[in-house]
Amino acid sequence: MxxxxxxxxxxxxxxxxxxxxxxxxxxxxxxxxxxxxxxxxxxxxxxxxxxxxxxxxxxxxxxxxxxxxxxxxxxxxxxxxxxxxxxxxxxxxxxxxxxxxxxxxxxxxxxxxxxxxxxxxxxxxxxxxxxxxxxxxxxxxxxxxxxxxxxxxxxxxxxxxxxxLSGGVRPTRITVQCATGEGNIATIMGDIGSEEGISVGSYPWFKPGQFGTAVVLTGLDAQKTGEAAKRLMQLVHKAGFEAAIEA
Amino acid sequence: MxxxxxxxxxxxxxxxxxxxxxxxxxxxxxxxxxxxxxxxxxxxxxxxxxxxxxxxxxxxxxxxxxxxxxxxxxxxxxxxxxxxxxxxxxxxxxxxxxxxxxxxxxxxxxxxxxxxxxxxxxxxxxxxxxxxxxxxxxxxxxxxxxxxxxxxxxxxxxxxxxxxLSGGVRPTRITVQCATGEGNIATIMGDIGSEEGISVGSYPWFKPGQFGTAVVLTGLDAQKTGEAAKRLMQLVHKAGFEAAIEA
Known part of the structure; x- marks a missing residue:
């Protein structure tokens, strides 16, 4: 903790x-x-x-x-x-x-x-x-x-x-950029976010002719968070949308 | 209230x-x-x-x-x-x-x-x-x-x-610009701020070659607030500093 x-x-x-x-x-x-x-x-x-x-x-x-x-x-x-x-x-x-x-x-x-x-x-x-x-x-x-x-x-x-100050484990934060509105991937985000130790935030963005959602996964366990990000990306692909883990 | x-x-x-x-x-x-x-x-x-x-x-x-x-x-x-x-x-x-x-x-x-x-x-x-x-x-x-x-x-x-929404009395807010640091007028501000129904905030500012303090008086009674601002200005004058009520 x-x-x-x-x-x-x-x-x-x-x-x-x-x-x-x-x-x-x-x-x-x-x-x-x-x-x-x-x-x-x-x-x-x-x-x-x-x-x-x-x-x-x-x-x-x-x-x-x-x-x-x-x-x-x-x-x-x-x-x-x-x-x-x-x-x-x-x-x-x-x-x-x-x-x-x-x-x-x-x-x-x-x-x-x-x-x-x-x-x-x-x-x-x-x-x-x-x-x-x-x-x-x-x-x-x-x-x-x-x-x-x-x-x-x-x-x-x-x-x-x-x-x-006594610090703790610095959280691992991974952004998955998804080329779709957050309403299309809400269920996927909900599923990943319900996993223990993983929290999911979503930040829709718009620019002329384009829109998407930055999905940010945060967790104290770096490996677990990385795996969850990959799983989320695959599920978004399966739903028919482009997605990529941001470097 | x-x-x-x-x-x-x-x-x-x-x-x-x-x-x-x-x-x-x-x-x-x-x-x-x-x-x-x-x-x-x-x-x-x-x-x-x-x-x-x-x-x-x-x-x-x-x-x-x-x-x-x-x-x-x-x-x-x-x-x-x-x-x-x-x-x-x-x-x-x-x-x-x-x-x-x-x-x-x-x-x-x-x-x-x-x-x-x-x-x-x-x-x-x-x-x-x-x-x-x-x-x-x-x-x-x-x-x-x-x-x-x-x-x-x-x-x-x-x-x-x-x-x-049911609004209330919009507070009267008067700014007295004082050509001195807030530490020189702290006692004056304290005195005016202890008057019932008057609150006093002070905002020091700096620019090249100049500094001063914006003293903001707030109160629900417009007349009382105006009188308190005048009183504050006079006390700052008496202490030897320039002061003016901002239009």
Missing amino acids: NPTAAILVIGDEILSGRTKDKNIGWLAEKLTDMGIQLIEARVIADVEDVIISHVKALSESVDYVFTSGGIGPTHDDITTKSIAAAFDVAVERNPEAMRRLVEHYRDTDIDFNEARQKMADIPVGATLIDNPVSAAPGFILHNVHVMAGVPSILQSMFDGFSHI | NPTAAILVIGDEILSGRTKDKNIGWLAEKLTDMGIQLIEARVIADVEDVIISHVKALSESVDYVFTSGGIGPTHDDITTKSIAAAFDVAVERNPEAMRRLVEHYRDTDIDFNEARQKMADIPVGATLIDNPVSAAPGFILHNVHVMAGVPSILQSMFDGFSHI
Whole structure:
């Protein structure tokens, strides 16, 4: 069994539609490549009780939780407070985080004021996550990895600590290109998809004068997945349509 | 109080990162414009028990649930079955849905086979949602609106039935452009954001040689929101930075 994960996007600006989330898709791809199975992603509001209850629920149900958003020098510093509260620990001004921020702001004419110093407030017992972009660290508390919402910062944070995550078997993914609509091969896909350990996705495509379906087989066992792809191709041939395994 | 909503994206292909979700952002904007408050969005797997439990939980906690994905002629017809099961009703071959599909396929050389006929399977008592793109209807069961995952189809479906939703007060949204970093005005934003009925978001921006923060005030009371924006602008001026309300 591969380790499991959940993503928690914290942000009123996503729920209002003002900002479009890009972190779910980026993290989903990364996790899949590492053999970590993303079970669920949620987008929730910047509200303390809401954050606490979702963090608790997800932290108990998966191996890794990744949060995005709600940390930074703005007014809504409730994310850090809420995640600490979910695990019943206090928030303290972290000396190492302070050191990094002081250094970051030293040679600028930006005032390292109280609002910015609050970015050094970290739950007691948490591990800092490096922020190569803007210094203010994220943190890891139990199995919850708290990152900034800005995609470039989140990506640099994740890439910085991802080597400590226990990955699993990277799934084998084979695409069978079929020169027909998905409705003509639905039964075949259903049969192959009902085999243990094989999941089947179908992605119809259209271009001028042509259409087809990319059938994607995914499985943790490379040999089994390869055999299932061949079987699917043969069944599509038998049904009278062209099909080929994509190199 | 404005009506509330939740989005449930059903799709293994989103969780694997193969497909990037575009429906949450699009629906979020539409709902906000209609005065319907989006409380939460979730992305979940194509698994019957998972779908049933999330549909039940969200259907009880908000006024409107919108689902995306999991309907169509493919093997994974478990969405319809699961949503019916969540409300303890059976699935039947819907005569009106059949009529639409027969008509859609009549003048094509596509075989209207059993897999495609399954797209007419609809929970008993549900209302059909028109699909101007590819005929196969979505449906509304209780407060759950079940739509296709392909963005163009989802959008045409939503635009077709959205007039029947009870909207609320469309929030007033005012942007105050401030010529300074968000860390310099965090306290001011915090003060204004703690006023009842006013929420404050801040969006730092950078371009060569310049930076600033767009502060967005949102509230259901237009006059109150306008006054809060003026107050914020004056406080930013007082702190020594340029600020202006965006037209």
